[in-house]
Each structure stands twice: as structure tokens, then as C-alpha cells.
Amino acid sequence: MSELVTQLEELHTGALAALAQTQTTDETRAWHGDYLGRKGKLTTLLTGLGQLPREERPAVGKRANEIKLALEQALEERQAATAHDEMTAALSAEGIDVTLPGRRPLTGRYHPTTTAGREIVGIFQRMGFYVYDAPEVETDEMNFGLLNFAPGHPAREMQDTFFTTNPDVILRTHTSPGQIRAMREYAPEPIRVVLPGKCWRNEDVTARAEMMFYQVEGLAVGHNITFSDLKGVLLKFFNEMYGEGRKIRFRKSYFPFTEPSVEVDVDCVLCGGQGCRMCKYTGWLEIMGAGMVHPVVLQNGGYDPAVFSGWAFGMGIERQAILKRGIDDIRYFYDNDVRFLERVA
Numbered sequence: 001m002s003e004l005v006t007q008l009e010e011l012h013t014g015a016l017a018a019l020a021q022t023q024t025t026d027e028t029r030a031w032h033g034d035y036l037g038r039k040g041k042l043t044t045l046l047t048g049l050g051q052l053p054r055e056e057r058p059a060v061g062k063r064a065n066e067i068k069l070a071l072e073q074a075l076e077e078r079q080a081a082t083a084h085d086e087m088t089a090a091l092s093a094e095g096i097d098v099t100l101p102g103r104r105p106l107t108g109r110y111h112p113t114t115t116a117g118r119e120i121v122g123i124f125q126r127m128g129f130y131v132y133d134a135p136e137v138e139t140d141e142m143n144f145g146l147l148n149f150a151p152g153h154p155a156r157e158m159q160d161t162f163f164t165t166n167p168d169v170i171l172r173t174h175t176s177p178g179q180i181r182a183m184r185e186y187a188p189e190p191i192r193v194v195l196p197g198k199c200w201r202n203e204d205v206t207a208r209a210e211m212m213f214y215q216v217e218g219l220a221v222g223h224n225i226t227f228s229d230l231k232g233v234l235l236k237f238f239n240e241m242y243g244e245g246r247k248i249r250f251r252k253s254y255f256p257f258t259e260p261s262v263e264v265d266v267d268c269v270l271c272g273g274q275g276c277r278m279c280k281y282t283g284w285l286e287i288m289g290a291g292m293v294h295p296v297v298l299q300n301g302g303y304d305p306a307v308f309s310g311w312a313f314g315m316g317i318e319r320q321a322i323l324k325r326g327i328d329d330i331r332y333f334y335d336n337d338v339r340f341l342e343r344v345a
Contacts, residue, residue, distance in 0.1 A: 004048055005060055011041055012067045019078050025086065028079045036071060112344045113214055113333055116321035117196050120216050123240045124194045132193040134178030140168045142177040146300040147257040160202040171200040175217035176257060179312060182219060183301025190222030210330050214317035221303055221310035230290060230311040234264060242269040258291025258312060270326060285323055288315035
């Protein structure tokens with residue numbers, strides 16, 4: 001028998017004896033490093049295998065593998081035993097107090113988008129608006145035509161659309177077609193509705209844009225409704241949503257279904273209008289688009305524009321959650337990262 005085989009047998013015996021002395025999981029891990037690790041005793045010893053005569057190498061190598069497998073099996077059994085002993089000791093140390101109340105089970109929470117949407121809708125409901133549910137799959141006419149988007153109108157390019165196999169059936173690009181449905185259902189009675197829902201646009205996904213997102217549309221139609229009414233309602237909304245003392249401003253814009261049209265800004269809720277990264281150091285946050293309902297749209301909804309007037313607005317729900325909670329990337333909402341969802345829910 002070669003000297004290397006003798007050393008292997010002695011290492012085998014010593015390793016088993018050392019393993020039997022381990023009492024904890026950490027000690028078994030240290031044992032593994034000492035004997036079976038990359039710089040362990042067995043690995044170091046086997047570096048001498050190449051120095052043996054060629055005819056002895058197969059037998060010695062075979063025995064070395066047998067010893068290695070035996071030690072690995074012994075380690076696995078020892079680790080299982082120590083883990084069991086540690087658990088038993090921990091349970092014995094803790095004990096059980098049967099008088100303690102049970103642990104509350106983990107339950108799910110509302111998604112941040114759901115929470116923000118309910119908060120927005122709740123504010124308008126308290127102002128007398130009711131919720132109107134409109135379909136997410138729409139016709140081209142309802143999504144565009146009846147909202148004053150003429151065929152081939154450049155404004156259609158602002159909303160890159162998902163089409164189905166039927167070119168007249170699309171995924172809605174905004175919640176505005178719900179205006180037509182609500183007006184046709186209730187005309188000629190005055191109405192005040194909010195229309196929350198999911199929308200799709202074929203856009204590149206970035207920190208500020210998603211291909212699927214949620215909006216809330218607002219619509220009021222009646223006699224002698226003015227731009228001042230719109231401003232008053234929105235100011236009330238912003239004060240409830242972002243805290244008292246808010247300021248808003250209107251900037252002229254263009255939407256085919258409103259005339260005149262505006263973009264609505266609120267003074268930055270994070271810096272108080274002093275300027276920060278969130279508001280791009282302008283002191284203002286862009287919140288929504290709005291305007292007086294276009295006479296053509298009123299007529300398409302069943303109202304006589306000579307008798308009735310109205311206004312409408314539309315805002316992104318994720319946008320409100322982003323601004324209120326200081327989130328800097330819309331993609332977080334749909335990455336399904338539980339840490340993020342728990343933090344902002």
C-alpha cells in the first residue's frame with residue numbers, strides 16, 4: 001500500500017471523528033471547509049496523486065473518491081441531525097404561551113393603482129358625481145369618430161392604437177368614448193359622471209409611459225355650465241387629493257373633443273412651488289387635460305348644444321399616485337415587486 005493511501009485512510013478516520021464532535025450547523029460548515037473545501041485537507045492531499053506510478057493511480061483514485069463520497073454522506077447526515085437538534089432546542093427555549101393571541105395571517109392588499117383610483121373616484125362622488133362603467137373594447141367610431149376625430153385626422157396619431165383583426169374594433173385609447181355612451185343613456189337629462197377604467201396605447205414602455213394604464217374621465221352636462229364651474233370642481237379635487245391650499249393653472253391646449261381645451265397644472269405638492277426634480281424646477285405639476293365639451297360631441301351624445309353646455313377632463317390614475325407618493329417610475333406599478341407594492345399600497 002502506497003503512503004498516499006495510508007494518508008487517505010488516516011484522513012478518513014480523523015475527519016469522521018472531527019465531524020462527530022460538531023454540535024451546530026456553523027460547525028459542520030466549518031468542517032466542510034477544512035476537509036472537503038477547495039483548500040481542504042482532502043483536496044490538498046489529492047494533489048500528490050499525479051506523483052504516483054501510473055499503475056497505482058487508478059486504485060488510489062478510486063479509493064479517494066470512495067472516501068470523498070463517504071465523507072459527504074456523513075456530513076449530510078450530521079447536518080440533518082444538528083438542524084433537528086437546533087430546532088428542538090429553539091422550540092424548548094421559546095415555549096408556548098397559550099394565553100397569547102393568535103398571529104394575524106398575512107393577507108393581500110389593494111394594488112396602488114386601485115387605491116389611487118378609489119381615492120380619486122371617492123372625492124368626485126362626494127361632490128355629486130356618479131360612476132359610469134364603459135367597455136374597454138370599443139369601435140373606431142365611438143373611440144374617435146363621435147369624439148370629433150375625423151378619418152385621417154393628425155390627432156389620431158397622438159394615440160397609437162391597438163387594433164383587432166376587425167379594423168373597426170379596437171382597444172380604447174382613452175376613457176373618453178364613455179362620454180358618448182353616458183350622454184346617450186341619460187340625454188336630455190343633466191349628468192355628472194366619472195368614468196374610471198383601463199386604456200391601451202401602442203407606446204414604448206418608459207419611466208413615464210406604459211402601453212396599458214388607467215384613466216379617470218369626468219363629464220358634466222347641463223344648463224349654463226361654464227369654465228368657472230370646471231375650475232371650481234378641479235380646485236376642490238386638488239385640495240382634497242393633495243392637501244389644502246393648492247393652486248391650479250390652465251394652459252391652452254388642443255383636444256378634438258373639447259373647445260376650448262386646456263392642460264391643468266397644480267403647484268408642486270413636494271416643494272410647495274419652490275422647484276424640485278419632480279416638477280422639473282418649474283414649481284408646477286401637470287395633472288390632466290380638460291375643456292368645454294365640443295358642440296359636435298354634445299350633439300353626438302344626444303344634447304342640443306344651443307341649450308346645453310358641459311365640460312370634461314381626463315387624468316391618469318398612475319400619474320396621481322406617482323405625484324402623491326413621490327414615485328419616479330411608472331413601470332414599478334406592474335413589475336409585481338412585492339416590496340414596492342407593500343410600500344405604496
